[in-house]
Amino acid sequence: MENTIFSILPPIIAIVMVLLTRRVLLSLGAGIVAAAIILTWFSPLEALQELATSFAIIFWDGGFNAYNVFIILFLLLLGVITAFVSLSGGSHAFAEWASNHIKSRRGAKVLTVVLGMVIFIDDYFNALAVGQVARPITDKYKVSRAKLAYFIDSTAAPVCVVSPVSSWGAAIIGIIATILAGQTFVEYSALEAFLWMAPMNFYVVASLAIVFFVAIRDVDFGEMKKHEVLAISEGQLFDPKKTIPGEMKEEFPTHSHGHVRDLLLPILLLVVGTVVAMIWTGYQNAGQVFDVWLIFENTDVPASLLIGGLLGALTSIILYMLQMKINKTANVGWIGKGIWAGIKSMMGAVLILIFAWSLTSLIGSLETGAYLAGVVSDGNVPTAILPVLLFVLAGVMAFSTGTSWGSFGILLPIAGTIMIEAEPALLLPALSAVLAGAVFGDHCSPISDTTILSSTGAGSNHMDHVLTQIPYALTAAGIAAIGYIVIGFTGSLLLSLGVVLIVLAVLFVVWSKRTTIIEKQQNN
Numbered sequence: 328m329e330n331t332i333f334s335i336l337p338p339i340i341a342i343v344m345v346l347l348t349r350r351v352l353l354s355l356g357a358g359i360v361a362a363a364i365i366l367t368w369f370s371p372l373e374a375l376q377e378l379a380t381s382f383a384i385i386f387w388d389g390g391f392n393a394y395n396v397f398i399i400l401f402l403l404l405l406g407v408i409t410a411f412v413s414l415s416g417g418s419h420a421f422a423e424w425a426s427n428h429i430k431s432r433r434g435a436k437v438l439t440v441v442l443g444m445v446i447f448i449d450d451y452f453n454a455l456a457v458g459q460v461a462r463p464i465t466d467k468y469k470v471s472r473a474k475l476a477y478f479i480d481s482t483a484a485p486v487c488v489v490s491p492v493s494s495w496g497a498a499i500i501g502i503i504a505t506i507l508a509g510q511t512f513v514e515y516s517a518l519e520a521f522l523w524m525a526p527m528n529f530y531v532v533a534s535l536a537i538v539f540f541v542a543i544r545d546v547d548f549g550e551m552k553k554h555e556v557l558a559i560s561e562g563q564l565f566d567p568k569k570t571i572p573g574e575m576k577e578e579f580p581t582h583s584h585g586h587v588r589d590l591l592l593p594i595l596l597l598v599v600g601t602v603v604a605m606i607w608t609g610y611q612n613a614g615q616v617f618d619v620w621l622i623f624e625n626t627d628v629p630a631s632l633l634i635g636g637l638l639g640a641l642t643s644i645i646l647y648m649l650q651m652k653i654n655k656t657a658n659v660g661w662i663g664k665g666i667w668a669g670i671k672s673m674m675g676a677v678l679i680l681i682f683a684w685s686l687t688s689l690i691g692s693l694e695t696g697a698y699l700a701g702v703v704s705d706g707n708v709p710t711a712i713l714p715v716l717l718f719v720l721a722g723v724m725a726f727s728t729g730t731s732w733g734s735f736g737i738l739l740p741i742a743g744t745i746m747i748e749a750e751p752a753l754l755l756p757a758l759s760a761v762l763a764g765a766v767f768g769d770h771c772s773p774i775s776d777t778t779i780l781s782s783t784g785a786g787s788n789h790m791d792h793v794l795t796q797i798p799y800a801l802t803a804a805g806i807a808a809i810g811y812i813v814i815g816f817t818g819s820l821l822l823s824l825g826v827v828l829i830v831l832a833v834l835f836v837v838w839s840k841r842t843t844i845i846e847k848q849q850n851n
Contacts, residue, residue, distance in 0.1 A: 334693035337362035338727040341686060341774055355682035355774060362689035381685040395684060397629035398451065402673045402783065404636035405455055408593050410669035411643035414661055415650050416585020418463045424587045425464040432468040436542035439465060439475065443482025450495065450777050452601055452632060453483040458784025460594055471558035472565040473551060476785035476792035477799065481538040484731060484766045484777055489525040491518060491620065499762065500620065502736065506743035518620060524755050527820060529810035529827050530763035533803035536831050541799065546838045551795040569788040593643040601635030676783040683729055683774045690728050710750040715811035717742050718760040722804065725768025729775040734765040756814045763807055770800040806830050
C-alpha cells in the first residue's frame, strides 16, 4: 500500500483524533498503529515488529542516532536551566527589570517578535531560546502562553527559511544547486536563486506582517481570544488542568536575592555556545574550509544545541551555588531536586516528540509524500496555476507528515523538473511556493516537531497552541495563495508582491476598525 491513497490514512487519523480529543499522545499512538498495520498488510505480528522498529531507530538507526538523542538531551537540559533560573531568583529579577524598562503588554509582545526574528540560526534553537528569554516578560504583562507560542512559531521557521545563514538556508541552497546543475538557461548561482526567492515567499511576507500587527494591536479571534481574555481579566495564562511542558510541578522556594544575570547569563552562554559549536562543527565537516555558506551547510545542529545546552545548564547551576554561598538561604538538597524537576518538566514534550518521530518514520515507509507529489506531477495542469498548486500541495504534505524539511526535500526537485520542462520563467516562483507551503503546513500540523517545540518554549499546552495559531496561519496562507496566482499568470514579482502588500494593508485597516470598536464597547 506504499505510495497509494491508503498511505495518507495514518496522518489523517492522527490529525483528526488530535483535533477531536486534544489528547496528543493517544492520537499519535493511533496514527502509529494504523501506519504499522497498513504497512504490513494487516499482519499483527509484522505490525508489532514495525512498531518496535519505528521507535528503535529513533535511538539506533544502523548506529547511534545522535541527531534525535541530542535533541532530546537538549530539551532535558533546557528544563534544568528553567528550574535553576527559577531557584536562583533569576526569573523574578528579570520580571522586575522588565517592569521598569518595558512599560506595556505591547512592548512585551513586540520584544518577543523582534527576538524571534533576530535569532534565525535554527528554528529549533529559536523556538526554545526565545521562549526562555521572553516568558518572564510576557507573564508579567499577562500575555497568554498560547499567544507567546504563536509569536515564537510564526517567527522561527519563516525567518529561517529565507535566511541564507541558517541551517535551513544552507540545506535549501544545496538542493537548489542540484536542480540548477547542467541547466544552460540559468544565469544565476544557487545562492543568488535563493536570495531572489526570498521576496517570492509570500507566506513568509504575510505571516511576519501579521505577527507584527498582532503584537502591536490586540487582534484576537477564535480560541486565541478566549485565552487572551482569561489572561487579561483573570491572570490565567494557561489552563492549569492541562499538561504544560516546561512547568515545574513542585513548589520551589522563592526569594528576592536573584539578579537579572541569573537568567540572562545561562541563556547568553547557551546562545554563544550553540553558535560557536555550529561554526566549529560546520568548519570541521566542510574540510576545514572557512566558507560561510559551506560551514552552515555542513554544521551539526543537534550536537551544537547539546553543547550550548550543557554550557547553559552548568552556568545556571553554578549561579545557584553562588547564591547558596553568598546568601546562605538556599538548600543544598535543591540541586538534585532542581535537576530532577527540570527533567520531569520536559518529559511531556519529549514523549510527544518521540511519538511524532515514530509516526514520521512510518509515514516515510508508506511513501505518503511521494504519493501526494505524484498527484501534481502526473496531472495535466496549466503552468500558470502550478505555483499556487505547489504551495497548496506542500502545505498539505507538511501538515500530513509533520515535517517541512521532508516536504520541500521531496517537492523541490519535482517542482524544479516540472518547471524546467514546462515554464522555466516560473522556476523560482514555483520553488519559493514549495518552501512557503512547507512552512504553512508545518505551522498548522499538530504532529510537527517545530510546533511541539514552540509549545515547549512558550510553556503552552500543545493543542492550545495548534488551535490558536491555525486561524492566523490560514489568513497568511490565503494572502500568499493570491500572490502565487498573480505571479503565475503575470510572471511579475513586483506586481504579485504589490498585490500581497495591498491585501495585507486592507486587512489591517479592517482589523484596526474592528479592534477600535471593541475597545470603545469595553470602555463604555
